[in-house]
Amino acid sequence: MTDTVSAPGAGTIPGDVAPAKPQAKSRKRFRPNGSAIVMTIYLLFLLVPIYWLLNMSLKTNTEILGTFSLWPRNLTLANYETILTDPAWYTGYINSITYVTMNVVITLAVALPAAYAFSRYTFTGDKHLFFWLLTNRMAPPAVFALPFFQLYSSVGLFDTHIAVALAHCLFNVPLAVWILEGFMRGVPKEIDETAYIDGYSFSRFFIRIFMPLIASGIGVAAFFAFMFSWVELLLSRTLTSVDAKPIAATMTRTVGASGIDWGVLAAAGVLTIVPGALVIWFVRNYIAKGFALGRV
Amino acid sequence: MKTVNEKAWFLVLPVLLLVAFSAVIPLMTVVNYSVQDSFGNNQFFWAGLLWFEEMLASDRMWNALGRQLVFSAIILAIEIPLGILVALNMPQKGFWSSFCLVAMSLPLLIPWNVVGTIWQIFGRVDIGLLGYTLDALGLDYNYTQDSLDAWITVVVMDVWHWTSLVALLAYAGLRSIPDAYYQAAKIDQASRWAVFRYIELPKMAGVLMIAILLRFMDSFMIYTEPFVLTGGGPGNATTFLSIDLVKMALGQFDLGPAAAFSLMYFLVILLISWVFYTIMTNLDARDAK
Secondary structure, eight states: OOTTSOOTTGGGSHHHHSOOOHHHHHHHHHHHHHHHHHHHHHHHHHHHHHHHHHHHHTSOHHHHHHOOOSSOSSOOOHHHHHHHHOHHHHHHHHHHHHHHHHHHHHHHHHHHHHHHHHHHEEOTTHHHHHHHHHHHHHSOHHHHHHHHHHHHHHTTOTTSHHHHHHHHHHHHHHHHHHHHHHHHHTSOHHHHHHHHHTTOOHHHHIIIIIHHHTHHHHHHHHHHHHHHHHHOOHHHHHTOSSTTOOHHHHGGGGEETTEEOHHHHHHHHHHHHHHHHHHHHHHHHHHHHHHHHHOO | OOEEOTTHHHHHHHHHHHHIIIIIHHHHHHHHHHTEEEOSTTOEEEOTTHHHHHHHHOHHHHHHHHHHHHHHHHHHHHHHHHHHHHHHHSOOSSHHHHHHHHHHHGGGGSOHHHHHHHHHHHHOTTTOHHHHHHHHTTOOOOTTTOHHHHHHHHHHHHHHHHHHHHHHHHHHHHHTSOHHHHHHHHHTTOOHHHHIIIIIHHHHHHHHHHHHHHHHHHHHTOOHHHHHHTTTOSTTTTOOHHHHHHIIIIISOOHHHHHHHHHHHHHHHHHHHHHHHHHHHHHHHHHHO
């Protein structure tokens, strides 16, 4: 390779691909700035509404309604204090995290063997079964809200964490099977065969050898299961009343007789962003790779 | 290439039982309601296709469906090109690459009602930055009164919420293009547009189909965000299919019509998604050759 060949990845920056003509050189100097401008505008568009929420959560209600300022003049943490000291508030977070965790565990436990079956074997009705699973990802939750309510009430699961976790499996399991199948297809079949010849049983092979091989796939599937279970509200609100009420539903508490308590509402909103942000931080290097391999 | 093995059914069985419990039973309940009438007291009477005929004849469903189709079309027309644009301009490595990935994923992990809340606050004329700024500029903006403003706000909110998903998918597609392709283009002195049109776009086709499929499905089911933001108003201006359905089923408890509505809603979404899915698997098969 000569020195004119661009570095890996740099090819997507226009200037590097263009022929090395004199006028192309002058363009080259400006193009990366063009990218920076596009990205800056886009990130500002994404972050300004979130900043505004954060800004409001650090103000008192009098300041929110009385003066208009771009940053809090009298910085206060009172709104956060209200949430973190009142059990009616913080149990909402505990409930949400509980059913999301249960959902991720159940989803992975059933999706892993199924994805293995789809990626390795042909069996009667496999293609139809696969598409039928995907149709559940396409089902509008609104269609299922009422029947779910009746179903879980009749089996005595209404207002429990497991009810919400099972209900979210409706869209998370098909997605997880889809993602994991994509990853498993990338593992050569010879590995399975060698392991069986070496005398491994299926379960031992699956847990000891196969799962470590697709660890990143499991991570991606878990990330998406977490994401869709965490952000969903329609079903989790319909299936709970007190004991398993998610934080997102608790937020309606801020509407009182004296109007909306904007400061606390904003603080509660900011706190719902935190778990997601933490999860993203841990998986940031796998996101792009996961999207590419796992088809989402 | 794949082994025929009927025992694989045992591996699929847990999924089958779980999804049957949480999908087939509720769906049968809906089917049940759609052909029966009730006067309360858990007494049901056979109503045949009455509810389907009633819903097909009612303006309410057609209007909601019309709004829904327009909304999904606008969403796809904005988010797909914008997502590609952003993906093409994303930094490739280093701190800024990580920073962009994290910042862009952030809206995806915010609970949907909080997304509604953020924009509800942001757009308010008295306390929101957007509403206040527009008002200060002399624009008559009020999303709770004016249907056009409400529509614009809902669309902007959705673009804010979901464009990153398209961008991340497109970015992943771009990253998988081998460097040799760009070198070949460089030797051929290909223009920037030619590189995009003949290298990047075909290579992104697979992930873009997934993005279109996901964005279509999810925008067609949208409920929480507009419900929090506008409550379907002003009037019925932003009452999309799911909002209308929940209003009917849980608000008015019109079980029969709501069930008939549900089934037709599900069938429409299934039909369109099936078309996308078929195109997608064909693309996959073509790539595999």
